[in-house]
Amino acid sequence: MRATVTIMLKDGVLDPQGEAVHTALLGLGFxxxxxxxxxxxxxxxxxxxxxxxxxxxxxxxxxxxxxxEDYKVEIS
Amino acid sequence: MRATVTIMLKDGVLDPQGEAVHTALLGLGFxxxxxxxxxxxxxxxxxxxxxxxxxxxxxxxxxxxxxxEDYKVEIS
Structure with missing residues (x-):
């Protein structure tokens, strides 16, 4: 059995990694x-x-x- | 539009984070x-x-x- 747990920060929690990726993508012209x-x-x-x-x-x-953090579990 | 990119290490690539979680779960009795x-x-x-x-x-x-790394993109 395989379980996939996806964990995301709750809305409103500071997400510096996400912001860094956002800035980098904009910098690349996307x-x-x-x-x-x-x-x-x-x-x-x-x-x-x-x-x-x-x-x-x-x-x-x-x-x-x-x-x-929020999480969801998918079982496959 | 929302795109979800899931990125996993390829098989055979050392995954110290995964191993640490594995060890910790065993230590908790799972x-x-x-x-x-x-x-x-x-x-x-x-x-x-x-x-x-x-x-x-x-x-x-x-x-x-x-x-x-391998990746997959889901669009929703």
């Missing part, structure tokens, strides 16, 4: 870019006997800082 | 984790007149290091 946000993605390869509920626990205990 | 890979995701909010082909150009010119 137009029409309104906003850039950078987040992270963690792919977990899990044995099939892992309860999918455990993934949420992993997020809350280690992977995600829920004060400043 | 079992059945075979592999952890960490990558990044860049969300681009673009005005609707941007040619989607330009997104690929942004990846190749700035966002992705194609020697060690």
């Amino acid at each position: 137009a029409g870019i309104e906003k850039v946000t950078q987040g992270k993605v963690i792919e977990l390869n899990l044995s099939d006997d892992v309860d999918p509920k455990r993934i949420d626990e992993m997020c809350k205990k280690l992977l995600v800082n829920e004060i400043i | 079992a059945g984790i075979e592999k952890v890979t960490q990558g990044k995701v860049i969300e681009l909010n673009l005005s609707d007149d941007v040619d989607p082909k330009r997104i690929d150009e942004m990846c190749k010119k700035l966002l992705v290091n194609e020697i060690i």
Whole structure:
């Protein structure tokens, strides 16, 4: 089983990485870019006997800082 | 238009972040984790007149290091 956890900063939280990418893209001449946000993605390869509920626990205990980050989990 | 670029290290490229997360999850008592890979995701909010082909150009010119990284683009 593969779980993909996508973690993005919440709206309103300062995102210097996203801003740096935005500035760099504008500097390269790309137009029409309104906003850039950078987040992270963690792919977990899990044995099939892992309860999918455990993934949420992993997020809350280690992977995600829920004060400043939102996350979503996709299982495939 | 929103484009989501997901960037992952290619197979075989050392992924110390993924390994650190793996070790930490095992340390917290989570079992059945075979592999952890960490990558990044860049969300681009673009005005609707941007040619989607330009997104690929942004990846190749700035966002992705194609020697060690693979990427995929989703447009929504």
